[in-house]
Amino acid sequence: MGYMMIDGxxxxxxxxxxxxxxxxxxxxxxPTLCYHSEVSTFGACRLCxxxxxxxxxxxxxxxxxxxGMTIYTNSGRIKKYRKLIVELLLAAHCRDCTTxxxxxxxxxxxxxxxxxxxxxxxxxxxxxxxxxxxxxSLVRDPNKCILCxxxxxxxxxLQGIGALGFAFRGTDAMVMPAFNKKIAQTDxxxxxxCRVYCPTxxxxxxxxxDLVWDALADPNxxxxxxxxxxxxxx
Ligand code: FES
Numbered sequence: 001m002g003y004m005m006i007d008g009x010x011x012x013x014x015x016x017x018x019x020x021x022x023x024x025x026x027x028x029x030x031p032t033l034c035y036h037s038e039v040s041t042f043g044a045c046r047l048c049x050x051x052x053x054x055x056x057x058x059x060x061x062x063x064x065x066x067x068g069m070t071i072y073t074n075s076g077r078i079k080k081y082r083k084l085i086v087e088l089l090l091a092a093h094c095r096d097c098t099t100x101x102x103x104x105x106x107x108x109x110x111x112x113x114x115x116x117x118x119x120x121x122x123x124x125x126x127x128x129x130x131x132x133x134x135x136x137s138l139v140r141d142p143n144k145c146i147l148c149x150x151x152x153x154x155x156x157x158l159q160g161i162g163a164l165g166f167a168f169r170g171t172d173a174m175v176m177p178a179f180n181k182k183i184a185q186t187d188x189x190x191x192x193x194c195r196v197y198c199p200t201x202x203x204x205x206x207x208x209x210d211l212v213w214d215a216l217a218d219p220n221x222x223x224x225x226x227x228x229x230x231x232x233x234x
Contacts, residue, residue, distance in 0.1 A: 002067025007074065019060040020048050023073055030073050031082060031111050033199050034148035035061040039157045042149045045089075047082055047111070051075055083115045091122035093200070094143035102201035108146060109200075126171070133214070134184035137206055138195060145175050145202040151194035163188040175202075 001014050006026050013022045018041065023030060033045035043062035051057045053070040057078070060071070072078065089108060097103055111117075129142035149166065152175060156162045163186040167174050177186045195203045206214075 002065065004065055004068075005070040007072055013065045016065055019050065019063045019065050019069070019071065022065050023050070023060055023071075028073050030060070031114070032061065033107060033111075033146065034150060036150065036153075036197065039150075039153040039197075042153065044148050045085070045146070047085055049078060049081060051078055057081070079115075083117055086111050086115050086117045087120055088122065089146050090117065091120050092124055092126060093146065094128070094141070095120075100144070100201040101204045101207065102144075106201060107199035129174075132176075132182050133206075133210065134182035135188060135190065135206070136184070136214075137190040137192065138183060138188075139204050139206055139210060140176075140183055141202050141204070142174055142176065143202075144200045146200055147173055147175060148199060149175065150197040150199065151175060151203055154193040154197040155188075159189070159191055159193050161187050161189060161191075164194060 001012070004011050004013060004019075004022055006023060006028065009026060011022055011026045013025070016022045016025060020030070020032065020035060021037070030050070031047045033047050034042050035048060041061050043059045046059055048060045049057050050060045050071045050073045052072075055077075060073075086108070090112060093108070097106070097109055100106065103109065126143075132140040132142075147166075152164045152166065155164050163177055163183065164175055165178055167176050167178070167180075177183060192205065195205055198204075
């Protein structure tokens, strides 16, 4: 138990496990992409950054609250860096937002609006990745993945499956099943937890149209076309 100064207000903390929880307790809404209290803390997105009185910035989800701590959640510097992080994420992201299945409920899209990211100054130099449509229920689109690892931790820690993981390094880093397998070749049980936790459209539920295309593409499926009889109007 102790007290922290947050944006000039004295806030008491008790058993909050990180600074982010104390910030939320104070009613301050700072953006996050990779923090979920029910899975382990990963500290990947850095959007929850705050700064202390010395100007040291740190991810509030990954720092324990300490008695006497002073932090600022919304200084000009922090706002500028948060905006830059979203711009960099969008730079390496497929930008078909208007036709994306997640449009309207994508957290990255919402943050871009909220933080005023209207233009992207950086070029996306990555080659487009192939979609994984092998699963009967999910579509994995690596072009929309922001490497937050939310799906990896949900699959591993909540479901105990571990169908997804990190592969490669640096700009080649990806989230995918091990050994370059397709989702259908893993132990995935189609629970959809990865989709629930994915903040973007990198993992989506197959739509009815996707399922019809899958069925038509299967050479073992026999399709019988039915033509409705013409209706004569008297
Ligand atoms: Fe803290 Fe992503 S929410 S680093």
